[in-house]
Amino acid sequence: MRIFNTLTGQEEEFQPFQNHHVRMYTCGPTVYNFAHIGNFRTFVCQDLLRRWLLYRGYRLTHVMNVTDVDDKTITNAKAAGLSLKDYTTRYADAFFEDCRHLRLQQPEVIPYATDHIEEMVQLVEKLMEKNLAYRQNGSIYYRISAFTNYGRLSRLDPSQLQIGHSIEADEYSKDNPRDFVLWKAPKDGEPYWETRIGPGRPGWHLECSAMSMKYLGETFDLHCGGVDLIFPHHENEIAQSEGATGRTFVKYWFHSEHLLVNGERMAKSKGNFYTLRDLLEKGFDSIAIRYLLLSTHYQKPLNFTLEGVGQATGALQTLKNFLLLARTCRQAPSDNPRVVDIAEHRLRQFESAMDDNLNISAALAAVYDARYDLNAIAESQGLSSADREKVLLLFQKFNSLLDVLDFEADVITDAEVLQLIEERGAARRNHDFMRADEIRAQLLQRGIALEDTRDGVRWKRTR
RNA sequence: GGCGCCGUACCCAAGUGGUAAGGGAGAGGUCUGCAAAACCUUUAUUCAGCGGUUCGAAUCCGCUCGGCGCCUCCA
Numbered sequence: 344m345r346i347f348n349t350l351t352g353q354e355e356e357f358q359p360f361q362n363h364h365v366r367m368y369t370c371g372p373t374v375y376n377f378a379h380i381g382n383f384r385t386f387v388c389q390d391l392l393r394r395w396l397l398y399r400g401y402r403l404t405h406v407m408n409v410t411d412v413d414d415k416t417i418t419n420a421k422a423a424g425l426s427l428k429d430y431t432t433r434y435a436d437a438f439f440e441d442c443r444h445l446r447l448q449q450p451e452v453i454p455y456a457t458d459h460i461e462e463m464v465q466l467v468e469k470l471m472e473k474n475l476a477y478r479q480n481g482s483i484y485y486r487i488s489a490f491t492n493y494g495r496l497s498r499l500d501p502s503q504l505q506i507g508h509s510i511e512a513d514e515y516s517k518d519n520p521r522d523f524v525l526w527k528a529p530k531d532g533e534p535y536w537e538t539r540i541g542p543g544r545p546g547w548h549l550e551c552s553a554m555s556m557k558y559l560g561e562t563f564d565l566h567c568g569g570v571d572l573i574f575p576h577h578e579n580e581i582a583q584s585e586g587a588t589g590r591t592f593v594k595y596w597f598h599s600e601h602l603l604v605n606g607e608r609m610a611k612s613k614g615n616f617y618t619l620r621d622l623l624e625k626g627f628d629s630i631a632i633r634y635l636l637l638s639t640h641y642q643k644p645l646n647f648t649l650e651g652v653g654q655a656t657g658a659l660q661t662l663k664n665f666l667l668l669a670r671t672c673r674q675a676p677s678d679n680p681r682v683v684d685i686a687e688h689r690l691r692q693f694e695s696a697m698d699d700n701l702n703i704s705a706a707l708a709a710v711y712d713a714r715y716d717l718n719a720i721a722e723s724q725g726l727s728s729a730d731r732e733k734v735l736l737l738f739q740k741f742n743s744l745l746d747v748l749d750f751e752a753d754v755i756t757d758a759e760v761l762q763l764i765e766e767r768g769a770a771r772r773n774h775d776f777m778r779a780d781e782i783r784a785q786l787l788q789r790g791i792a793l794e795d796t797r798d799g800v801r802w803k804r805t806r
Numbered sequence: 807g808g809c810g811c812c813g814u815a816c817c818c819a820a821g822u823g824g825u826a827a828g829g830g831a832g833a834g835g836u837c838u839g840c841a842a843a844a845c846c847u848u849u850a851u852u853c854a855g856c857g858g859u860u861c862g863a864a865u866c867c868g869c870u871c872g873g874c875g876c877c878u879c880c881a
Contacts, residue, residue: 370881378881385881414879498809499877523878547879569881570811579878600811601881603874638829639819644812644874654818654830661829664843696820704820708828715828722844776839783841794842801843 344399344698347642349573349596350496354700359564360594364402366563367393368555368593369450370572371407374434375415377618380632380647381602381609383445385569387633388599388641390447392567394744395697405450406558409435411457413547417533427534428457441619444629445636446746454554456545462553463545464538467525469587471540477518481528481541484517490582496596497574523579525549548579552592556584566593570600599641606646622652631656634747640703659747662738663803665714666748669734673725673798681720682730686737689713693741710741753804760791767793768800 346357359365369389372378396403410416411431420430435455442449467483470476475489487493487501494501501521524546529535535542555563561584568577577596584592601608604615623629627649635655639645689709696705717734720726726734735750742748755761767782783793790806 372881382881388881497876500808521878571876571880574876575878576880599881601875606873608874635818642811643819646818648817650830651818657831658818658829668843702820704818704828708820711828718844771839774839780840792842795838795840796843797838803843 344395345700346595346597347700348594349598350593352498355595357595359401360562363400364404365396365565366559367396367403367405367565367567368551368559368563369405369407369566370551370568370576371409371453372435372438373410373413373415374431374438375413375419376434377620378438378441379609380604380617380619380622380636381569383441383619383632384602384636384645384647385567385599386442386447387445387636389567389597390445391637391641391701391703391744392565392597393448393450394746395701398697398740398744403451404559406452406454406555407450408551408554409438409453409455410547410550411435411455412534412544421532437620444619444623445633446630452558454558456550456554459550459554459557460536460538460545462557463526463549464540466549466553466556466583466587467540470525470583473586475582475586476525478541479517481543482524483526483540483543484522485525485579485582485586486518487522487582488519490586492585493582494578496581497578499574499578523548523575525583548576548583551576552580552583552587555580556588561588561590561592563593565595565597567597567599570598573598597641600644602636602645602647604647617647627652628656630747631659634659634745637745638703638707641701662710662714662748665718666735666738666750667801667803668718668721669726669731669738670752671798671801672721672731675725675727675730678727678729679720679724682717682726682733685713685716685720686733689716690737690740697744706744710738710745713737713741755791755802760786760789764793764800764802771795 344357345354347354369386372382393403393405409431412427416427416431420427423430425433467476470485471478471483474486476483476485478484526540526543526549527546529542529544533544535544555566566577566580573596581592603609604613604617607613607615609616619629619632622632631652632655635647635651636645638655638658689712692709692712693706696702696709699705717737720730721734738748739750742750755764763782763786767779770776770778770782786793786802787805790804792803792805794801794803
């Protein structure tokens, strides 16, 4: 498979260091509030990547950190009158609940920053020994002028960087304003840790270097995040890690583009700021949102609109209707050789699209083409048992990547509903269409849609 | 000021030199007691605009217009 590597600015053949084992790190959430839909676009892209690696048979060790100490978590916890731990636990729980709604697979390891202070201290000690870090007013800074590769990932020339406007008071004492903080001196009323490098708390970049190397080794295959993390976060991670170890930190850098809402950057002030919760409360389906978020290539901006969620819902419905037909269509007396041909052809099309830098649009086209081809057969001739299995297996393969379809047999157990379906059938046979339509409308209100086919009545849930 | 991305139908979107995939929505039709589903037909002589290279350009080059991102809070 080929994948775009931010480090080289090119698409490259993916070849992990250890042949069959991929080690991957993703920058996880900072748990200071509910994650928004833009955050989840990134996590859905990473979910697609991880699922494709698994599909291709790699053993995967995926680490995603949780940042549970930083300026925002501290400020918000204080405002909420909670301890830092109580506050961040609340939002970490909410985050993982949202992840389940979006069917994001759990990474193998989910380390929390506050559980890894010792590893971070060790990393700072190494950087101090190598004279890549210096102490200033109780804080410790990274000396970027001592790291020659600084700016390679982001293609920024350190000497060209403008100095930001929001430099904190204590940072005026840095040797170079562009140096970044590794360890922050304690402030009044803020949490801090007593450590060998002095009291304080970690800077933002430090945790990712310390935790990724702890769980994946000093050199690993993939590091993921949103494009906004390229600079400074990932640039600084490289400086910290490679500065400390002298070895290549990461082989492939995977960055996903941002999500816009109605063509604009999402911002609370613009009134276009959505959390997943907002959308679910408005009655949108979390699976349709997953579908929408995964259906645009990760390197392209995704313009999120409520109309788009509606379109995604419609597209999913087409696939669900097909699966219903595939399960319930007439039993054919013998196998149809075209079924296996179609399945193999469309699967190949799907796989080569995904191998091509996760070309999800082309992969989805293969899914819909398969649906179209197989639908015609199921509709006109029915399917033999073996062919039915093949069709369902094909879509299960597609779904191992997409995870937007359900395959468990859905049965109605409610005796009253079954009774009504029965009664409607009798009414239709007696040409009492008033009564039949009345029952159909009644069931629709309960979320069950009835469809009359030449092979009898068929039903599906509408919610 | 520096670096980078994007512009394909009503909407989303693939395609990076060989004559415009796929999805949604709309219109007409077939089937149906009516629906629904499905199927058929239909919606870009054209890819922001203008020039150039080429037998051939949405694809390559140049310019123009429009939108977006990063440059120490950020997914």
